[in-house]
Amino acid sequence: MKKLINGVESVLEESLNGFARAHSNIIQFNHQPHYVTRKNKPENKVALISGGGAGHEPLHTGLVGKGMLDAACPGQVFTSPTPDQMLMAAQEVENGAGVLFIVKNYAGDVMNFEIAAEMLDCPHETVLVNDDVSLPKNHSTGRRGVAGTLIVEKIVGAAAEAGADLAACKQLGDKVVNSTASMGVALTSCTVPALGQPTFDISDNEVEMGVGIHGERGREVMSLTTADDLVHILAKAIDEELKPTKDQRVLLHINGFGATPLMELYLVYDLAAQFFEERGIKIVRSLVGNYTTSLDMAGCSITLTLMDDEMLQYWDAPVHTAALRWGI
Amino acid sequence: MKKLINGVESVLEESLNGFARAHSNIIQFNHQPHYVTRKNKPENKVALISGGGAGHEPLHTGLVGKGMLDAACPGQVFTSPTPDQMLMAAQEVENGAGVLFIVKNYAGDVMNFEIAAEMLDCPHETVLVNDDVSLPKNHSTGRRGVAGTLIVEKIVGAAAEAGADLAACKQLGDKVVNSTASMGVALTSCTVPALGQPTFDISDNEVEMGVGIHGERGREVMSLTTADDLVHILAKAIDEELKPTKDQRVLLHINGFGATPLMELYLVYDLAAQFFEERGIKIVRSLVGNYTTSLDMAGCSITLTLMDDEMLQYWDAPVHTAALRWGI
Amino acid sequence: MTDTSFLPPLIAAIQSEIINNEAEISALDRAIGDGDHVTNLLRGLEAVAKLNDELVQLDWSAALMKIGMTLMSTMGGASGSLLGSMFVSMGKAAKEQELDLNGMTAVYSAGVESIKARGKADIGEKTMLDTLIPVMQSLQSDTEQNADKTTVLSNIKTAATQGMQSTKDMLATKGRASFLGERARGHIDAGARTSQLILCVIADELSKI
Amino acid sequence: MTDTSFLPPLIAAIQSEIINNEAEISALDRAIGDGDHVTNLLRGLEAVAKLNDELVQLDWSAALMKIGMTLMSTMGGASGSLLGSMFVSMGKAAKEQELDLNGMTAVYSAGVESIKARGKADIGEKTMLDTLIPVMQSLQSDTEQNADKTTVLSNIKTAATQGMQSTKDMLATKGRASFLGERARGHIDAGARTSQLILCVIADELSKI
């Protein structure tokens, strides 16, 4: 394992320290337990809290700030955070308008957030993100939450900033989830520091199709083929799920898993955009880059969100976080 | 070689197409020859043009836009662009205030830009970036230009946007270059699509210390050691070059080479910030992420710029490009 | 019943058993999960081990509760919330129970039920429950039949081991392995394995008392 | 002199020689450069080969100029600007020269001088000039001595080959290899190798005319 670290025990703490130092103008880092909160949160704004295992950076810590999250709770690498993190973060950022938890649908995340929510004595709601269409809708655990989470956090974050109440934020979050579909393909495994070796083996002429974001294997192994073929598989699954009609406005997000160069991500963007434009769909917003990563995994996912006026307005609203910033 | 591409012949064109499509609100892509220009350039503003081999994305195409570059000329992967690209880009964006070329000091870049400049019949200047302190100052070709280039482009870009004339832009560019030092370490090679294999071999317990950004080997091979040790070597070389005095304000930039996760880059930031703060230096701005990449190389570089009021003001000025955006 | 002095050596025995099998457990979770299960468990056990001085001061209800809260706030992951819930629920149930076979069965069953509720899962889904539930059934029937200690403990080990092994050929319908469909078959579930290791150590340690 | 009909077969011969040695050249530039030299050169040659119909219509001055502009705008990299400059300068020099030994020497020398000027480099710096300059010297002395064609061509090949080989033990002071310091020793420079291959093909082709 080759990593720029001092030891597997200290990597998370040191990395969070660096993050806190680099962005001390907008966030604050609590050490015991770990959570990151936004500085200068306005009074009486619904508090948006997300979290999940570390290793997906910039998700979620990099999305804390004006117009997005009020707090993020990073767990150990690929390990859901614990209820006390969420509870303490919630108690710190809640200030009169209640708490909205944004949770990716993974057993660990769901259960730990659930426990926190049960212990929280202020109004709260949860938006469960389950945008990964590599699994059927009726999968026994439901579908996983992947790169679409950022889009939920941006749009609901803008609504909360604009004064939407808890019920409205919850409703909007559910709407974004229902309008969003994602699917990813991995070219390599990633290496979790504590494991010291790649999570799975994969040969030079194979890809894992339909992967989550924790270095798990995908739905199936496929032969390595052209970007055209791979993008077609991903885009088709998304298209069949969302069934966008002609002239539907969409946001197209190409998300890198961490080790795939921007050169390839833009190439994937081009192919995916062609796929949807050929169907008469209007790509009105786009986001290309490494946002929901799996450490040093090579590969990418495609996310599509069906947009309406309200969602567009909130997507365009000012945001100032470590990873997403515009209008400020 | 595992890449999300359709073929080594088409990767660059397809990737640029995707880039152009994703950012059509701010840039325009010219196919024959390749160059990217800013949309809505104001009249009578010095035209800033940079370029270099592809494979460093987001540099330079991702830095075209309001407050930064007016044009970028991407060559083939790691291959300097050709004079006709720069010439035609210059002719397109020049509108009365002359052209400033920002060139990384590599034989190919320097000579191709030189030829273009000789053919250009409008006032023009060149700022040569040579921030890589892994080589001695009196190196036979001069030092390489690496991640400090972005800082030059941001600060001079803001000055040009504010109406600085050609001479002032040139002078400011030289000042930023003289105030900037960088050095990098690679944990892996990268794989150039056309080569189909890693440019160099490196064992699991070695790093290349003092690398450029084209997948060349570094100054020397070293044993893989802790991030503490590696950061110390990089930071010390920079410190000895710039000799910042106590209370000096600086910008600290940790640049990923493409395959190193943000988790590690922030950890490096933490260690580098500690190094400089222990010396009484004031880190007033920071930038952490993959900006000057070497395709899928793992590793990072540290860049430090000594800042004064003028540079700070220009660093903070609004910018709207694909890769850097704030204030707009 | 307030003698919780058997806890520190028991916790130590569990720790060393998990450490001895670390590579195997890690490989199991890598094969059909994300590889962190053994790290999560060891982090939790280490935190619990640090409580030893405190635990021996507590009655078993409070000790179980404390262990549960500690696992919950240190492990993370699916297993952290589940084992945390299990011990907290056991602690609650222990308030009204003696530390005899009857009481232990009731307490353990309360713990298993809380995992079933929290995880919305049952036997046959390729999770730790495939170890935990057969042990609960074995305890319940041994209690009914008033079995002797040796029998009870030996039945625990058999049920745990058979349950753990039963996960090998299952399709997973809960946890990360469920994402793999048919590809999950042929691999033992990591949580089922650690539960079995822990239950066997407990049985062995109890046999010494 | 306007007969440039020997150019298309010559260009084809150069292309196939470079393709035959592609793996070796690529490995040379990977070892102490960035690995793209052979790709750059082949891209340039392919563009030149596409000009064949046009080139045979031109006199040699114009043909050389056209080749230079084409290399310059298609190759990129250090070698693109250098070879481009060389051919453009040769084209300019050819205007005043006959296509005889004397003229060819003058034209070639003008080309080499333009590389020296553009690259701010000279012999002994581990670049293509270590092939190009010895050939220039050989041509110049053969011209003075009025050597016969066979001798001239054979001397070109010897000078090119020795020059290329001389780069192996050099420290590099120009180009990317200069960044490697002592680590560049023991590797032949890629540009010196391609220059030698090209000059040897030219000598062989000229011997057939």
Ligand SMILES: Nc1ncnc2c1ncn2[C@@H]1O[C@H](COP(=O)(O)OP(=O)(O)O)[C@@H](O)[C@H]1O
């Ligand atoms: N819904 C569930 N019910 C019961 N046990 C579960 C459930 N989901 C997961 N598990 C158990 O948790 C184990 C995984 O734990 P761990 O690896 O620590 O967490 P994570 O899956 O979050 O990485 C699985 O092997 C399985 O035994």
Ligand SMILES: Nc1ncnc2c1ncn2[C@@H]1O[C@H](COP(=O)(O)OP(=O)(O)O)[C@@H](O)[C@H]1O
């Ligand atoms: N300053 C220079 N003068 C002469 N030749 C040079 C100079 N710099 C580089 N070269 C030649 O160019 C070759 C490299 O060409 P190429 O790989 O195409 O470009 P790049 O170095 O930009 O990747 C080197 O092998 C060397 O022979």
Ligand SMILES: [Mg+2]
């Ligand atoms: Mg996990």
Ligand SMILES: [Mg+2]
């Ligand atoms: Mg090159």
Ligand SMILES: [Mg+2]
């Ligand atoms: Mg796990």
Ligand SMILES: [Mg+2]
């Ligand atoms: Mg090269």
